[in-house]
Amino acid sequence: MNELNKDILTTLEFNQVKSQIVQHLVTDQGKEELQRLVPVKDKLVITSYLEETDDAMKVLRLRGGIPIPKVENIQPHMKRIEIGADLNGVELAQISRVLSTAAEVDRFLAEFKEDETQFYRLYDWQEQLTALPVLRKRLKAAIDEDGRVTDDASAEIKNIRRNIARSEQSIRENLDGIIHGKQARYLSDALVTMRNERYVIPVRQENRNVFGGVVHDQSSSGQTLFIEPGQVVELNNRLRQYQIAERDEVARILAELSAELVPSRKEILHNAYVIGKFDFMNAKARFAKDLKAVVPVINQENHVYFKEARHPLLDQSKVVANDIMIGEDYQAVVITGPNTGGKTITLKTLGLLQLMGQAGLPIPAGEDSQMGIFNEVFADIGDEQSIEQNLSTFSSHMTTIVEVLEKVDENSLVLFDELGAGTDPQEGAALAIAILDDLAAKQAYVMATTHYPELKVYGYNRPKTVNASVEFDVDTLRPTYKLLIGVPGRSNAFEISRRLGLRSTLIDSAKQIMDGESQDLNEMITDLENRRKMAETEYLELRHYVSESEQLHKELQEAYQYFYEERENELAKARNKANDIVEQAKDKSDEIISNLRKMQQQSGQKNVKENELIQAKSELNQLQQPEDHLKKNKVLQKAKKEKQFKAGDEVLVIPYNQRGDLLDKVGKNKWQVQLGILKMDVDEEDLQAVAPKEPETPKRHVSTLNSTGSHVSSQLDLRGKHYEDALNELDQYLDAAILAGYPQVTIVHGKGTGALRKGVLDYLKNHRSVKSFEFAPANQGGNGATEVKFK
Incomplete structure (x- = not known):
């Protein structure tokens, strides 16, 4: 059998956890899934359950969950059509909702596929959905959300309803004429109502013969008669005929639609089943969000480590989280300490979280928590007497322990609360030790609580066994509910009594009566607690620094990766841009050279004119790309601002690479420049101050001679x-x-x-x-x- 024993579900309150999940379900099929949920011991099944939970939690984080509306159980409907029965409009509407939901979920998950989002199991369930688009559109067109047959269901139903509307309008017009006309004085009230599915008016008893027609009802006092006037009897008869025709046509449409569902009934039922699965996954994800729960990792060697574990049925804002471990360094944990300190809750937390994990549920614990897979989980928790069997507390406990010892094996988790209690302390302690030894021989995993000091020593002397306790704050006289692994619980009776006002002489007398061995044990435990607190403080400080170092290392890695990627991107952009500039420069220079050759050929001269050469040279110079980084250089910008030109300065015109003289400023940022025999306006940013030539070249005068020295006519x-x-x-x-x-x-x-x-x-x-x-x-x-x- 794949399931664990059912008694443990009651003892550890597994069903109460299920009751927290049910509030997140919206489909009847999903509720059936939850009802069937029990812990199992098949590793493959558990893995698939946990993967589904993880997928659903991922969808909830990314898109708010799988879109599942409220869907009723359609299994009875499908059984009825299988035997030839016809469904009503509401039932067909529920089936239509199943088909629409299946299509919507399929589209929803298809978007994740397009984005290449990875899931463990979600796409497998998606592939099991059957679209049935023709049937879905037919149902949607013929049946509305409330189960009413629509006017588009058939041409006949549309025509009949049009006639019904006309007939009702005619009847109302006739009756409105009565209640608002001269005959209104014969009425007890000016309104139109219905009796026996026919339109009538309220007439006073003494005026019953004024309108003729048919009396359908009367008031409780008998003073008012509800009469169908003779003038609308025929209209009401016609309306009734149309209504009967409508009823027959609706019945025909429903029978036709029911018959169309028969060939696809298996696909429809499976769609409803898959929708229920998705609904159940949604519910587990929302349950996890409420509890801040995680999906545990299955440890192959059955090492259980629940980090910061919390009991799911306690108030999560107040419950104390504890690290609970068993299986790796020790297979038996003996928890000692005073009552109401949280020992029993620790037992239940371990057992319940293990059951939840084996049922595929998320557990309220920290990330990277690990679970085992046990063939059985046994627990003896509580001290109620068995009234039916007339057993004492001790007898009741022992009956349960005997059953456990008969069934336990190396793949069992056993939880004992107050082992050996209810009898003589010396005998009870001896029995507890014998029981723990027997479980150790069977290599079972055990966590037990006890009051007996003898078991504190047991935890030190037995291999694979460890002592533990629940911390108690002597200053506040209250438990902290913090689990301490490796430290046995000690009695705080003397300290508590002292703080409550008991005389020191009495406390000293009690200590003398107490045997020395017990005193030594308490002193040893006190020393262990002090050492543990020191180690815990150092550990927390070290963990803080390690966390900071890991975070810094992570940030440095991310920064380096970002820098490397950006550098490669910028280099690639620069190479592409440089190649583009080179190509453009080549094309432009080829074009300029080609133009020069054409001009030389057209002129019939060996040499090209001077102004054409200057223009060509200017175009070639313009092929040089500006360097943006020079524009951003603050030193150059400052030098440029300090540069002041004045008339008569000799400058270099950068675009033409020619020297010239400044004549006059012709604009805010423009100067008129004399370039040889040419005058032109040049932007100030294209000018560069140069030292005058030595000796200074005299200014040129405009001449009307051509290149041969002869006069040029106008x-x-x-x-x-x-x-x-x-x-x-x-x-x-x-x-x-x-x-x-x-x-x-x-x-x-x-x-x-x-x-x-x-x-x-x-x-x-x-x-x-x-x-x-x-x-x-x-x-x-x-x-x-x-x-x-x-x-």
Whole structure:
């Protein structure tokens, strides 16, 4: 059998834990799952249960839980359709809700799949859901949430209900005419009501013959009759026929829908089962959130370590957390100490948390808590006498112990409260030692509480056995409920009596009566407690420093990883950007060189003009990318702010890499610069102060001579020249005129056929230095000449 004995569930109050979980369930199937829940001993089953709990807790953290609405138990409905019965609207609505929930949960978990969220078992359950989209849409369209057949269930039902609405309107209009008309004085009240599913009006007894028709009811006093007037009898008859037709059509639709469910009944039932599983997982996750519980790790060697364990049925804001360990260094724990100190709660906490873990439930303990898997958990807790069997307290305890000793093995956890109590102390202590020795021989895991001082020595003398106690604060005369492993409990009677006012002489007399061995034991325990407190203080301090070191190390690792990733990203971006800049520079330089070659070919000269070379050089210089880090350099920024230009300074025009002289400031941040024979406006940020040449070069004067030294006229006459020669001469002339500093020139091309004029105008349109052009005035040649203005 895979389950543990049922007596232990009652003794350790496992069912009370289940009652805390049930409040989080919303489906009947989920409640059935909880009702069937018991601790098991199959490792694979326990693992799957715990994994489901872990998955549900993860979903609760990420998305607030799996979306499960309130769903009723549909098993009786499916059994009825299996034998050919028809379901009513409410039952069909409940089945429809199951199908809708299955589809919604499937979509919900599909989103986690898309995000590649990892789960242990959740996707396995998702795959067991069957969508049944056609049946789901059919039910949803035909049955609303309350189980009413909708107008869209069939064309016939829609038509019938339309006729019902019309008939009711006609009847009400007729009756409204009565209660608001001249005949209203015959009524006992101006209202329309219903009797026997027919519309009637309240008429005074003495006026019963005024309206004719049918009397359906009367008031308790007999003074009012509820009459269906003759004028609406036929309308009510017709309405009743429509209502019967509606009822028959609804019955037909329900029978049809019920029949459609039959082929898919197994899939529907399994959907409800899976939804119940999801609901139960949700409930375990919410239970864990309430208790701040965790999923324990299964220890392969049955070493139990519940860190900061808390009893789940106590007030979590007040309960004292304890580290409970058994199995690794010792298999038997003997807890000694006074009553009401928390010994029994410690026993119950160990047993109950182990049962919860073997049932797949989260346990109220710290992270990384470990559980074992026991074939049986036995407990003898409580001191009630067995009235039915007429047994004393001792006899009742011993009867239970005998049963335990017969069944226990190396995979059993045994919990004894007040072992050997209820009889002579000397005999009781001897029996307790014998029982513990027998359990040790069977290699069982044991935790026992006792008052007997003999068992304090037992914990030191037996292998795999350890003493423990529950701390008692002598100053406040109250227990702290703190479990102390390795320290036996000591009697505090003398200290308590002294603080309560008992005379010192009496206490000293008592100590003399007490045998020396017991006094030595108490003194030894006191020394152990002092040493434990010192060790605990040092341990807490050391753990604080270790935690700080681990946190610092973690932060340094994260910072280094972040730095490394950012560095690689920035280097990759820089390499890509550099490659892009190089490619752009190559393309631009190729374009500039190509333009230079074209200009040289078009001009028919071996050398390109000076202004074209300057422009090309400027374009090449502009290929250099600005260095942002220089802009951010505070020293350079400060030096730039301190830089003050004035007229007459010699500067370097950075974009053209040419020296020039400042003439005048033409704007807030612009200067007019003389570059050779050219004047241009330049932004201040593109200027750099330079030392004047030695000896200082005299200022240049604008000349009207061309490159050969001859005078350049302000007018060019192209009449009588061939088309190609004329355009070539025009190109050279415009360059010379620009260098001579002319603001405007006149081109005489004549009228003729108009070909030369068109060629001249097309050329001027594309010339970069031409600002505008227009035909000369009529008295200066009209459209036979063009006046050209330069930029």
